[in-house]
Amino acid sequence: MNPRFGGFLAFGSSDSTVGPWHFAGSDCEGFSLQELRERYPVVVQNYRLLDCVGEVFEWSDDRSYSSAAIGLDKRGWLVFAHSGTTCKPQEFARWLALPRFGITAAHFVEGGPEASLMLRHGAQEFRVTGSWPGVRGSGFRDVPNVLGVVPRGEKVR
Template sequence: MSTHRNAADHSLPEEKPLPQGRRFDALLKWLSLHARTACRGVVLLVCSALFLAGSSSVFSLPFIPSWKSMEPGFEIGSFAIGRQKGIEKHVVIARFDPELFDFVAVSAMFPGKKMQTLRDWVQSENLVAAINAGMFRENGLTHTGLFRFGELVNNSHVAERFGAFFVALPHGEGKLPRAAVLDRTADDWQEILPRYAVAVQNFRLIGADGTSPWRGRGEEHPVSAVGMDLKGRILFIHCREAVSVSFLAESLIALPLDLKQTMYVEGGSEASLAVREGEKMYVWSGRGKGDLLPNGFLLPNIIGVRRRSQEKVPVQVNAEPGQK
């Protein structure tokens, strides 16, 4: 998990997220104590990762140059965003119509919940998609900005350095979008936030004016983000290759996505996106240390998507989009 300090939103680094290498460093320590047995296990683990990368994970599938309809109101596509350091970069985007789908914020801190891989969050919460909600503090559970779902609260603190909010499930009087990404510098967020059941805060990637506050090359890493387009659709965005955040932001602005406000949610190996199509599951994870973990990292907090009326469907993994 990465933190970044080169954006306009980062002027007050008051939070201290858990370093992304801590869990992997613990694994390395274990390996050093159990070298002979562990090496055999690592070989199996790497083989499993390679098998998954070659057969079941979405990131291994052929390039999708435009949108593929998964079901009414839910589309997925992959797009080339140019080259950085001689390497072609791509983004995978899941796009949802909020009139047909609800958005939830779920945390391992909530009653009856526990840390799970993103794949398992999708299964256990009856979701059609999920994305890592973002960075967390050293206790491994508390989100670094505001995070709540109705009366269930992970963090009630509005972080000064975070310039975006994702909100969903409006209540009370007045017409509001069923889901939205707010720009703290442009929207009346103090009046709007109490009118939504779901509120998740993080860095601003693209502002209401269609520009990005991120400048310079900066650190490169995989990135996940949540955006909103001009039609009010919500986009879950994932770039598996390492990119600078400014490069990703400018690339997204250049794509024919009609993006408005967009919120950065996670960077590094833990940046991830999962979607399901009927009984089939597809998962993208950031390249890096997570490649040794075929099922991905255990995540404490996620943003999920549910059909507005649905029954729980068993998930079959190791499938490709479009297969029946």
Template sequence: MGICPPVLPAGRRPRHPALRRFFGLLLLCGWLLCLCVRQPLPARADQTATDPPPVPPETADAAASPDIPWIRQEGLAFAELPLPLRDGPGPRVAVVRLSPDVFDFVLCAVGRGKHPPLTLRQWAQREGLEAAINASMYLPDGVTSTGYLREGSYANNSRLARRFGAFFVAGPDDDALPAATIIDRDEPDWQARLARYRLVIQNYRLISGDGRILWKPGGPRSAISAVGADAEGHILFLHCREPLDAYSFADGLLRLPLRLRAVMYVEGGGQAGLVLRADGLEREFNGRSATEFLPAGSIRAALPNVLGARRRPAAPSPETRENSR
């Protein structure tokens, strides 16, 4: 709380001019002190942050953004990187970068298969996925996504959430459209564009389509899973295991040379996860939670809705097609 300015008893004023000037200055200083100590209220998710301003990728500190040591395969790249936070190196973030020209993106949902929720690793094994991440947060019924979620004729949640401004989409009805991308609710004709895609997943925005961080500093700290799109059209699955507030996570991502165009939040806490099962490259990341301190160790969360990446079958070569005739 600020210090309130002094109040003189009603009907009494100092008679000497010097005393009047003194009390006038004291009153002014008191009001200035009240203004200076006021603290800004924390911003809600998906609202524009104005203090401090975001750091665009092109102006990020070069010393904090070295070349990324990718482990590469066809259509896929993986790296673990320390987040360059404003006050120094932060926790590590796992990054899986996927090419929509090589991978199909699919929804795995218990509401469609009528079976119990599975862990990310179990989903990946069951559905033949090379990478898998949380599709979205979900309601207490353990099935329904908090935002709009559909794939083809299956609708998990057909209502658009007013607070959520990001939509991951994949499988367009026209090859001229991006095979997978993130549509921002502030973009023109966003609803008409959603109708053109087989898969639509709605979540909170972390970074808008024009590179703004839509979260103010502070807020709860937790492990975070997120999905992003970069300037080259890749889709990125992102995971930070150590607790971090959403603004710091987004700010650190923009300081890395990932050329991110948009990022959406998909889950936080112990349920946030990421699995990679590429050829000879297997990784599993789970959010840090209190269960890790139990004698049995970490418990992997069972999830009702998962976003997965499945490698497309290789097109047969001309020689193979000729021999099959």
């Protein structure tokens, strides 16, 4: 466990009594990494943007850059967020915490030109890449971070 990364995203459980994904923080009440690993086969550690109760998590990074995040909203839906405009992580977190979005958990995924997002559903596709101030990204990296989501019970093609 990396002590600098306080957030954990767990998923992949075939147990229908637990949610398809779970966001946790090492400082959240009742947190147990061992229990999380017992319930979910995949556990990823990240920096948090929102704390245990969905409030802005304090960041010390004062640099501005594009950011990508993964989160959870109050309906239990997985949320992918991207800021093409460069901003400090603290500002990005404040934006994610706005009540109108209903986001209850959010983890930082990547920053700068590596902060890319591609969504595809059927024939519809959305692509955006990040940047540093004054430096646009040159497109998607050869080996991106990839997360695919398929409803439980459906087969992956």
